[in-house]
Amino acid sequence: MLPVIAITMGDAAGIGPEIIVKSLLRESLFEHCKPFVIGNAAVLQREIDHCGLPLRLQLIEDPQAGNYRHGLVPCIDIGALPADLPYGKVSAAAGDAAFRYIEHAVKLSLEGKADAICTAPLNKEALHLGGHPYPGHTEILAALTGTEDYSMMLTTPKLKVIHLTTHVGLLRAIELIDPERTYRVIRLAHDMLTRAGIERPRIGVCGINPHAGENGLFGNGEEREKLVPGIERGRAEGIDATGPYPADTLFFRAARGDFDVVVACYHDQGHAPVKVLGIEAGVNITVGLKGGVIRTSVDHGTAFDIAGRNEADERSLLAALHAAAELAPKGARG
Structure with missing residues (x-):
């Protein structure tokens, strides 16, 4: 059928x-x-x-x-x-x-x-x-x-990326990210990939700041405040989510197969790597x-x-x- x-x-x-x-x-x-x-x-x-x-x-x-x-x-x-x-x-x-x-x-x-x-x-x-x-x-x-609870996922043959925020300015994107949103997007990604046949999807979460904040050296503790609690909540429910990782290396690791999906914090952080890999093969999926x-x-x-x-x-x-x-x-x- x-x-x-x-x-x-x-x-x-x-x-x-x-x-x-x-x-x-x-x-x-x-x-x-x-x-x-x-x-x-x-x-x-x-x-x-x-x-x-x-x-x-x-x-x-x-x-x-x-x-x-x-x-x-x-x-x-x-x-x-x-x-x-x-x-x-x-x-x-x-x-x-x-x-x-x-x-x-x-x-x-x-x-x-x-x-x-x-x-x-x-x-x-x-x-x-x-x-x-x-x-x-x-x-x-x-x-x-x-x-109300949805996200954008971009996929290519080598990389899947889901977003915490999309069509807002960068300052507003950082304001919108909180532990609840981080957890919900991790859950959306896990549930969708599980339905698609991946038994335990490996989810890598990008940091907001360069080097994922470098233990507070960059930024104002956004990773610790906005991302880590959401990741920990997902892990407590059995979801294989880890991070936050520096975005400049996480996408490379995901493209070589270390992760099934990357959680990007804002529009360009997620879109740019996907489009570098080949815009002609990219697919946009609305999740949730x-x-x-x-x-x-x-x-x-x-x-x-x-x-x-x-x-x-x-x-x-x-x-x-x-x-x-x-x-x-x-x-x-x-």
Whole structure:
């Protein structure tokens, strides 16, 4: 039984539509899942024509009505955007539409009509102009599912990273970290990796300051105050969590196999190593959503600078689709 995966189109002015149709051209994808798009049919058709792909749109209203075979692009058409929407331009209409795609995907997932959601990139400025002042996908999904305890995990073939904080400034990130948040993220990582088949995941926690504070030499004791109690609480419950370690060596150790996942304290601390390892293989996963909602995403943005040039690389979306299929419940509605 193959899982049904909802692909949200993202910002129509970016590379989302292009990487979606290029991914659905891969015949092997249909051996792992049943993918359909929630987006704008006219924009998708423009990309099919622009890239010269032998694909045909199939308009559907319900995922169960999709004919999931190579050569077809099942699509739920949400709202009206002009087919000639300019490439690479911030647009309130595109931002609002991107939100509506996610909203519908969550609805289908909660109704049990989609087994996982895979999101193409949106533009935060356009999203805000469209009336949706969220920092990004993760926060939207949390709000739509009523989830308070969640985190962002980035994965590559060699490295998994989960974050204590994400889309906030560095000073605010340090303020937000506390023992409870540290423990909760460690627990989220442990539970997700356990469900994925890792019996006792090895979790390494990054320090906040250089050299993890060097026993108080750097910083103001943030590691001792904000991280250590959360780590100790997890260990008391049988979780294999250790640290805090200096970030400059922890990622190297994790990439060589010493740890199954790294807990990063703030956005760039976790994102930079993942993207150095290869942005085309990166997958973004939202961990802890209520209602059993599973969401994966590309680990890159809308790339307005190359939108419309037929130059976008679809490999990150393909990796995200395969991750969604792997995380979807077994015995899904084939």
